[in-house]
Amino acid sequence: MGVADAVFGALADGTRRNLLARLGELGEASATDLARELPVSRQAVQKHLGTLSDAGLVAARRAGREVLYRPTPAPMSEAMAWMAEVGGQWDERLAALERQLARAGRTQA
Amino acid sequence: MGVADAVFGALADGTRRNLLARLGELGEASATDLARELPVSRQAVQKHLGTLSDAGLVAARRAGREVLYRPTPAPMSEAMAWMAEVGGQWDERLAALERQLARAGRTQA
DNA sequence: CGATAGCGCAACCGTAGGGTTGCACCTGGA
DNA sequence: TCCAGGTGCAACCCTACGGTTGCGCTATCG
Numbered sequence: 716m717g718v719a720d721a722v723f724g725a726l727a728d729g730t731r732r733n734l735l736a737r738l739g740e741l742g743e744a745s746a747t748d749l750a751r752e753l754p755v756s757r758q759a760v761q762k763h764l765g766t767l768s769d770a771g772l773v774a775a776r777r778a779g780r781e782v783l784y785r786p787t788p789a790p791m792s793e794a795m796a797w798m799a800e801v802g803g804q805w806d807e808r809l810a811a812l813e814r815q816l817a818r819a820g821r822t823q824a
Numbered sequence: 825m826g827v828a829d830a831v832f833g834a835l836a837d838g839t840r841r842n843l844l845a846r847l848g849e850l851g852e853a854s855a856t857d858l859a860r861e862l863p864v865s866r867q868a869v870q871k872h873l874g875t876l877s878d879a880g881l882v883a884a885r886r887a888g889r890e891v892l893y894r895p896t897p898a899p900m901s902e903a904m905a906w907m908a909e910v911g912g913q914w915d916e917r918l919a920a921l922e923r924q925l926a927r928a929g930r931t932q933a
Numbered sequence: 934c935g936a937t938a939g940c941g942c943a944a945c946c947g948t949a950g951g952g953t954t955g956c957a958c959c960t961g962g963a
Numbered sequence: 964t965c966c967a968g969g970t971g972c973a974a975c976c977c978t979a980c981g982g983t984t985g986c987g988c989t990a991t992c993g
Contacts, residue, residue, distance in 0.1 A: 720838055727836035728951080729829055732906075739910050747969060759952055761970080766950095780960040780969055788911040795904055797841070801848050802897035837981080856939060868982055870940080875980095889939055889990045 718771065722794040725770035730755065731763045735772060735786060743776075743783040827880065831903040834879035839864065840872045844881060844895060852885070852892040 725731055734749055741748075746764055750757035764784055767773045771790040776783050834840055843858055850857075855873055859866035873893055876882045880899040885892050 719841070720836075723832060723836040723841075726832040726903075726907075727829075730951085732828070732832075732910075736910055745969080755951085756953065757969085758954085758971095762951075782970070791907050791911050795907055798835075798897075798900045798904055801841075801845050802895075802900050839981085854939080864981085865983065866939085867941090867984085871981075891940070 718790050718793050719797050721766075721770040722772065722790050725767050725772055726794070728763070730759075731767055734760065734763055734767065738773065738784060738786045743785045745781040745783055747781070749784075827899050827902050828906050830875075830879040831881065831899050834876050834881055835903070837872070839868075840876055843869065843872055844876065847882065847893060847895045852894045854890045854892055856890070858893075 726735075730753070733753070737749060737752070738744060746761045747757050749764075750760040753760060764773060764775075768775060768784075772787060773784045774787045776785065835844075839862070842862070846858060846861070847853060855870045856866050858873075859869040862869060873882060873884075877884060877893075881896060882893045883896045885894065
């Protein structure tokens, strides 16, 4: 369950969740691109992308003189599995969510 | 996306996840009980239970001179829903992106 | 009653984390 | 070849956070 710490930690920040959502919409983007539409500096975005990358939630690709980041959702499955397991121990309500998890984690590695 | 911040923040700490898991096993427990089987002080546990409570992940009940905490996993649904939604979006976009890349260049990442 | 076991609150400390600025380095294009 | 845009790295603030200790209050049991 080692990855859970990094994933939850990465998801704990609102700016990082924004970045992930935006990356989800764009497919790929550079740190500079993302910083342009956010109220923070490029370096801040870059640091966030770094921690997201450490958590395995994004991957980087060099394209010419820019570096494009794309989301890699696989590690989220583990976090969701943790929640479903712990939550499902005592609450039937999460059974429905577990089904969602199965659907969302379908494409995971 | 209000609650997500508190939930992910609460889940970002390993000790708090331990507490949640232990509470899941025990059903109910006091801060003192939980602190006994952890390498931290009772006050630390109490603070953690406080943030878990702020996130809506636990509820407190007074029983005599002790306060028993029990898990209330409902708000996790929202966090999982967020992950499922964003992750699902990724799947579509990534598939489209990979198609583009495959067609455009064979410069595979 | 009185002693004891829990809880609640507050002060305090060290470190990690988000953010910024500044600058050096590389790469692509005119 | 020179210029501009993009990245990488480092130093530096400031706040939040996890953890501790100490003390006072409440309430239960003998």
